Amino acid sequence: MTMMPDKPDVRPARLPDTDYADNFSDIHPPLTAHEALVESDRCYFCYDAPCMTACPTSIDIPLFIRQIAAGNPKGAAKTIYAENILGGMCARVCPTETLCEEVCVREIAEGKPVKIGLLQRYATDRFMERDYPHPFIRAAPTGKTVAVVGAGPAGLSCAHRLASLGHDVVILDARPKPGGLNEFGIAAYKTTNDFAQDEVDFILGVGGVKIETGQMLGRDFTVDGLLSRYDAIFLGMGLPGVNDLGLAGEDADGCVDAVDFIARLRQADDLSQLAVGRRVVVIGGGMTAVDVAMQSKLLGAEEVTIAYRRGEEHMNASAYEQELARTHGVVIRHWLQPSALTVDDRGAVTAITLEFTSMDGGRLAGTGETVTLVADQVFKAIGQNFADNPMEGSGIAFERGRIRADADRRTSHPKVWAGGDCVFGGEDLTVASVEDGKIAAMSIHRTLMGLLE
């Protein structure tokens, strides 16, 4: 176990050229028209349907499925978009097994829920492929302007709803392309064929939304600056920093920020040029940990181990995602926390030492026992943060390192709203961010139009 290798083995092109396209193709192939018809017939059109309640955006699931069953997939897509304009991406990335499909009555009855996610994808894909006119018509111009910071799920959702209601919106995003984690995060096999950009274009089809890229809050503009030019602000820029392991050697070669790695992978023109270790250890227990582990394996890593400091039941990655990783050959080990990195004289990581943990009187504690895993690459996927507060001086209150927002997603500043991962208390899910953006947009609208109840 503790035998040290000669030198770290991190390199590109581990696989034959032809394997990459297969490995990174759609992990859940879309339904054909006939499959969608048959699957839609399995829906019981429940009264006060539990799936609808479980959906963070409250999509009318029984209705859209019935529309598919009745040969009206276009209407189905409109039903989805009415509550969730990013319904196409959510159909790909939602952990449906812990949301709508978990509470489907057929899950209860026979352990086989209606494939709601795939049906949603069928309807939305078909809508976008057909180049139908945008499903919403903008209301008359209100003359109000709103700045949205971040072109990720929360910002796009907020901007779309505001634009639909007649407001003019400018989205400012730090990255060179819009889309946020849809474009730079999320495993590649969940969103193939540049879907994230297609969806952005589709959303912008409503009109009244301008996107300015390369604009970072705190660097290129400030909250106060925006307040002087816009009637309201929505903050949806996510969390730019990645939490550190807090170990010596963290800056060594081969100790990699998982979020950055996934972003590089998502933007790579040639996946074979992406260097990956022969033996990979991922630290973390969320979706990012699973995504980076799976994709390392698909890039040709021989041994991939996820080490998580608590038990299986505590992992943020759903049981389904964990199972998927395991079937792709990823080993998941629980009750292990990083305690030391081994770095060779060339400044590269060669191993990681992990300490066993257990619950001690309600607190997680190391047991003192350790195990050392040979590692050519160590991925950090233990959560994100605001590296520095980009809103310094704006007076916007924080809570446990994130922005505090109320039920309407309004911050402590009366003209600033916030949603998505940068807000405290969220679920860090695409669909939850979409809902945040929607709720904030409605609250901004009521405020700007003097419709307060």
Place this chain on the structure above:
Amino acid sequence: MADLSNTFLGIKSPNPFWLASAPPTDKAYNVERAFEAGWGGVVWKTLGEAGPPVVNVNGPRYGAIWGPDRRLLGLNNIELITDRDLEVNLSEMTEVKKRWPDRALIASIMVPCEEQSWKDILPRVEDTGCDGIELNFGCPHGMSERGMGAAVGQVPEYIQMVAEWCKHYSSLPVIVKLTPNITDIRYPARAARAGGADAVSLINTISSIVSVDLDSFSPNPSINGKGSHGGYCGPAVKPIALNMVAEIARDAETRGMPISGIGGITTWRDAAEFIALGCGNVQVCTAAMTYGFKIVQEMIDGLSDWMDEKGFVSIEDFRGLAVPNVTDWQYLNLNYITKARIDQELCIKCGRCHIACEDTSHQAITSMVDGVRHFEVMDDECVGCNLCVNVCPVDDCITMVEMIGGTDPRTGKQIDRDYANWTTHPNNPMARQAAE
């Protein structure tokens, strides 16, 4: 092991499953394959007059209704009687009957309503050695425009007249095949009996337009942009057929007349239901056209196993057992009171029972109890209508339970276990009149 051997009008067949007169029985080739597969008998595709045969359309002849997985639920056709030469059919029938003496072979006939036409064809048919004849008074499409098929079946006097000719010019048993495209099926059945026919078979197909193409606005099947009504058959028509069979089986004038049951029979269970309503045998077409002849194996096994379970040794043991239980509404027991019961262990909480009852019926099922999603019947509102049972997706989750004592919480009335029907009910004006 139950004995499925069957005698219908003295015609013997190893089982009660015959193929109806239709495309599957148009040629020796098909019929031989059917007999090899195990069918007890066939009614050969309807023969027309000697001379140039009829012609069919050269476009689609069938249209259908499907379930979402394209399970065929109803079939519609605009095919006519055989379009092969009479001589070819007669010689093939002769050959086939010789090769398969233990199977029933019936000739279906449709010629103009003139005595001479029938007088000409009947001896020729008899010469084939076939076991009986079936008069096609049923086809609702095409031939009816020429005064045959359903055009005859819709006029009881014609039925009687032709049946008489057939009994006169042929020694074979005569089956009259009835059309369902009529207001009261008892009249043509009575006419058949009055004409001396030995049996009736029913139902033939139902006049239908199976669908409309919403691009071309043509009915389907579309022949160059136009459609004509066809004959509807398959599983969808079975309830209509069962009712018509029952009406004939219980009618005072036709009671006891042999019936060959037809209409959507797809499984052994369908067949058993027709026989329970008095049919002496059954005829099948759409199921064979959907799945091929092999389905008869399931029908034979299924019927035989069910009969063994029930202790029925022969078809006659259960034939007609359901007939006495078919009655008029006015004789139904109004003191029989049931309430729906939802098995909470089986309930998957889809809420369909609630919304069906709440929106469209009697507001007798809860959706929420103490803040929890919960579906339960409120006996003080439940009229026992059975809608919830029919819309529930779970087998046996909701059942109707008879109240055998106490008070009906809906009406506040004591349960009376004595039989009482509408004829004597105080709300019936006729009953009041009789009492006065």
